[in-house]
Amino acid sequence: MNSIGALIARDDALDILLAGLQITPISQQPPDEAIGRISAGLIASSPLPAKSVAITDGWAVRALDLVGASAYSPALLMKPPRWVESGEFLPDECDTVIESAWLDQKDGIFQIVSEPRPGEGTRPVGAEISADFVVLRAGQKVRSIHSLIATQLGLRSLSVRAPRLQIINVSGGGDQSFTAQYIAEDAARAGAVVTRVDVANTTIAIASAMGATEAHLIVTMGGTGFGKTDVTIDSLRSMDIPVAHGIAITPGRTAAIGRKGDTPIIALPGDLEGALGTWLAVGLPLLDRLTGGERLLELRPIRRKISSAVGVAEVVLLATQSGEWLPLAVGELPLWALSQADAWMLVPAESEGFRAGELCQAHRFGDEK
Template identity: 45%
Template sequence: MTTGQRLTASLISLDEALIALLDGLEPVAPTESPIAETLGAVAAEVTVPCPFPQRDFAVTDGWAFCAQDLVGASSYSPLPLARPPVWVEAGEQMPSGSDCVVDSDLVELLGPMFQVSGEALPGQGVRRAGSDIGKDGLTIGAGRRLGALDLMLARAAGLKKIAIRAPRLHLINVPATAGSTVTAQLIVESARAAGAVVVYSQAEGRDASAVAKALDGERYDLIVTVGGTGVGHTDATVEALMASGRLIAHGIALQPGRTTALGKIDNTPVVALAGAPDQALAAWWTLVLPVLDRLSGHLHPTTTLPLARKISSSVGIAEIALLEKTDGAWMPLAIGDLSLERIVRADAWLAVPGSSEGFAAGTPVDAHMLRV
């Protein structure tokens, strides 16, 4: 029976922890996936075929004509047609020599002959070739998280697959004594939302040998464990990490998230998260997400707004602040102590550096969005 594990005597700073985790990491190789499986994934560079559309097509139902042939036609002076016009449905390719679509009520059949009683402009009712994507083409940039509009564009241009970078993450739940998997499921869902391919497993017990067994085996791009990082008598995740690989630090100058541990197995980064949701989320946001961003090449945007109220922080430890967007400013909801109710209410989060005492009201700050 383990007697518990100790935190390092001196907590490693958040900046030092992140540098150690990112050291030597490169984006994973792109893989091509069916479009239906890429929503939310991070794109490698995707070139959309051009021009698009490749040919003129009708955008309304009606009669296809060459506009020049209709000059002078009106209800007072209908123009007789030498041959029957061609009917087109919206989405159909325009017939050769035609450049406009005329409404059905402007064309009528009188005996054996058609006549048209109105003019039209070139391009009326028509989507021209190259009007959506010109000859210079279009590229979905690397690092962009693919949305529904990106997938629509790719399908419309005839693509069947899209190149993405999807890191493989092994999530190991170290079972809580109470049996709860709430935090592990939260991290699994957060990882999938971040574009990772997640393999979930659960250690057979909380002892070091059971956790080490879960850590060993197939290699992934990133390993994340949940639970067992404290100093209690049944906490053994850090001991298992030391047995399986190299421990970088146990104890981060981060509130919440102080008992987070970092290590590497061969060249694979390992982040051991605490079992409490707020502790795990703080380390997830500040340590795991940057690793996933590096592996996927994702360009993580922030939103800059002034603070509606000051934030006070303790020097020497990075603290997580939760923010709500109100009247074009960030309203602080909590700092350091993050209740689930405040987490759910928050629109964004901010890590106040350990070197800072906080920020004055009105200070513009870069916050990471929790909602899109």
């Protein structure tokens, strides 16, 4: 059975895990499969549309040929115009689509009885996307609209960064399987390619799973407490993996960190509260480094005072109310608060909290919730 010593500060734990950690190499994925991944950037190499497109059914003409046309002085066309349907490219010499009522045909002579505006009835070249337009910044999440644009640009793949994350779920019963699933889904939403293996809570089983993985980030789940069957920390140490057990985060104090060579390891408690607290404070920043992802902060005044103990970083759940952050829970993540929370923030270990009305930065749960 492991024992816990002095708690390591959250920032120190992050520094250890981030030291020398490189951003994941770029990989190519088909546009539809890249949705949800973190982009390495995309700049349009050509405009959309590449040619003028009709946005209404009608006759394709050149506006310059119809200057001054009216019912009293119709413009005569030298050759019959071409009929186009909405969505069709215009003939090269045409720049305008006119309604059928504007054309009078008699004895093979085509007359236009109204003067159109150049470009009327069309979507001109580059109206959707201009050449060199930044469709995706590096670090942005690929959404369905980006996949659509890439397809219309004729791209067969998108450049993304998709780090491999291995979850080793040390069987502990209760709700731990749900906790592992929750963290796995959250990591996938943050851009990771997640695999999960469930193992017995034995040193041999944990060591075997640890040795078999080639992930960019390893997360163990469960077995970090002080029970007689909590063997995860001792298992890691038996593999000569340096481990710092006990992080000054609430909730999540029994979590641990380590490194298998250059690969960071986070050992999460088996309960959702402790696992999620550590994951938000330590796991997501690691994924951000691996993916190059952008995690935006939102600034709002705090609706009421937050008190926090110095020396321990505390996770705070927040709801939005009348343009302010309303604290729901400090240092704990009960299910009722998780169900109502819009955002979360971390009170630094050196802070005693925030006074009412103070501007505070928080992360929207959004895709992470």
